[in-house]
Amino acid sequence: MSDVIVLGAGVIGSAIAYHLARDGASVTLVDTAHAAASKPAASWASAGGLRSQGRHSQDQPITKVAAQRWKTLSDELDANLEASFGGHLHIAETDSDVAVVESRIASDTDAGLPIERVTGARLREIVSTITENALVGAYTHGDGQAHPGRTARAFARAAERLGARIVFGQDATIEACGDEIGKIILADGSSLSAGTVVMATGAWSIDLLASLGIALPLRWRGLQMLLSDVAEQQLAPTVTAVGRNLSLKQTPSGEFMIGGRWIAAPAPRGIDSTCIDAHVARQWSGAAAILPALRARRLAQAWSGVEAQSIDSLPFIGRTDIAGLYLATGFSNHGFQISPQIGALVASDILGERQPLLAPFDPHRHRGAAAETIAAFLSEPIDC
Numbered sequence: 001m002s003d004v005i006v007l008g009a010g011v012i013g014s015a016i017a018y019h020l021a022r023d024g025a026s027v028t029l030v031d032t033a034h035a036a037a038s039k040p041a042a043s044w045a046s047a048g049g050l051r052s053q054g055r056h057s058q059d060q061p062i063t064k065v066a067a068q069r070w071k072t073l074s075d076e077l078d079a080n081l082e083a084s085f086g087g088h089l090h091i092a093e094t095d096s097d098v099a100v101v102e103s104r105i106a107s108d109t110d111a112g113l114p115i116e117r118v119t120g121a122r123l124r125e126i127v128s129t130i131t132e133n134a135l136v137g138a139y140t141h142g143d144g145q146a147h148p149g150r151t152a153r154a155f156a157r158a159a160e161r162l163g164a165r166i167v168f169g170q171d172a173t174i175e176a177c178g179d180e181i182g183k184i185i186l187a188d189g190s191s192l193s194a195g196t197v198v199m200a201t202g203a204w205s206i207d208l209l210a211s212l213g214i215a216l217p218l219r220w221r222g223l224q225m226l227l228s229d230v231a232e233q234q235l236a237p238t239v240t241a242v243g244r245n246l247s248l249k250q251t252p253s254g255e256f257m258i259g260g261r262w263i264a265a266p267a268p269r270g271i272d273s274t275c276i277d278a279h280v281a282r283q284w285s286g287a288a289a290i291l292p293a294l295r296a297r298r299l300a301q302a303w304s305g306v307e308a309q310s311i312d313s314l315p316f317i318g319r320t321d322i323a324g325l326y327l328a329t330g331f332s333n334h335g336f337q338i339s340p341q342i343g344a345l346v347a348s349d350i351l352g353e354r355q356p357l358l359a360p361f362d363p364h365r366h367r368g369a370a371a372e373t374i375a376a377f378l379s380e381p382i383d384c
């Protein structure tokens with residue numbers, strides 16, 4: 001019997017397992033897939049952006065510490081996470097967009113984040129090939145990118161080196177005994193038990209929660225990503241733009257990677273998705289409008305992965321009404337940047353040191369919310 005079983009070896013579950021093992025707990029990390037961050041998990045598909053600006057006020061304190069941890073995480077985990085820190089640039093193309101960027105700069109400055117207002121020559125010094133339409137930018141120089149799959153696998157391997165047991169290739173179901181957590185039943189018929197079970201199963205959490213009679217305002221969506229062919233290095237920061245579904249970066253090997261919350265089509269059955277051609281075309285042209293150099297490139301790859309989204313875009317982290325069941329799910333399209341610090345905070349919280357920074361993510365926070373609002377969120381049509 002372990003102290004803690006972590007279900008799900010995406011970047012969140014793997015980070016939690018690593019920090020628990022580092023803090024002396026006996027841990028078992030379980031995943032349906034044969035490796036951490038496997039298709040179609042969010043951590044497999046993710047863009048890997050490390051953006052600290054423009055965050056929700058509730059996760060900003062965590063983001064700030066996470067940004068520092070990313071600087072040394074490759075060394076800490078003894079792995080090449082392909083982390084680079086070219087900054088993040090959020091641009092405005094119209095006068096009304098400028099007001100949005102100014103407001104982001106004001107609120108992030110108030111929150112103590114070093115953020116620079118950039119225009120003209122300074123803006124083009126950061127990205128020389130940016131669209132002529134870029135009027136003003138918000139620039140955070142310490143932000144960057146890393147490889148999500150490598151990061152999840154590095155956390156899992158580091159957990160294993162610290163003594164964690166890894167059980168991959170086994171779908172897990174959870175038994176509850178009344179209002180207490182019971183056994184974890186694995187696909188091969190064997191079972192595991194622990195004082196605490198952490199559900200870090202991303203999009204799959206919805207069905208697992210339902211099997212335990214827990215209903216949360218949580219849904220899943222497929223999100224698509226594009227990759228260009230290899231180009232000369234010319235884009236150091238990650239880039240977003242007001243009013244556009246866009247995240248744009250250049251990988252260390254030279255491809256442009258384009259995200260921006262473009263929805264993929266849900267698979268007819270099960271939890272998976274496929275790219276939508278019309279969305280691929282608009283995703284690409286939106287990116288080329290911001291970085292015209294993309295017009296000379298070709299699309300090399302498109303993929304999609306599944307993400308759990310909560311009604312307020314904040315994760316559900318903490319204890320539930322089932323004693324021993326702890327949630328860490330619903331990271332709503334922005335869980336990668338905060339993953340190292342979520343791992344540290346959740347491990348401490350489970351091992352007895354309550355973490356006030358996790359309070360805004362209480363799984364019970366929507367109790368009493370209007371049923372119609374929740375129903376509308378859960379049934380919102382997917383624009384295919």
Ligand SMILES: Cc1cc2nc3c(=O)[nH]c(=O)nc-3n(C[C@H](O)[C@H](O)[C@H](O)COP(=O)(O)OP(=O)(O)OC[C@H]3O[C@@H](n4cnc5c(N)ncnc54)[C@H](O)[C@@H]3O)c2cc1C
Nearest residue numbers: 008010012032042043046047049172202204331335336337
């Ligand atoms: C396309 C895309 C782009 C993104 N870009 C960014 C970005 O630039 N920056 C950022 O910060 N965030 C980004 N995100 C969000 C971020 O990647 C996710 O929030 C994060 O990866 C979520 O990780 P997770 O571990 O919670 O879930 P997942 O990675 O989905 O992992 C869940 C795991 O649970 C396992 N599992 C499921 N059911 C079971 C079961 N019954 N038993 C055992 N195991 C099970 C699955 O196999 C899977 O490995 C992006 C997400 C997507 C989809």
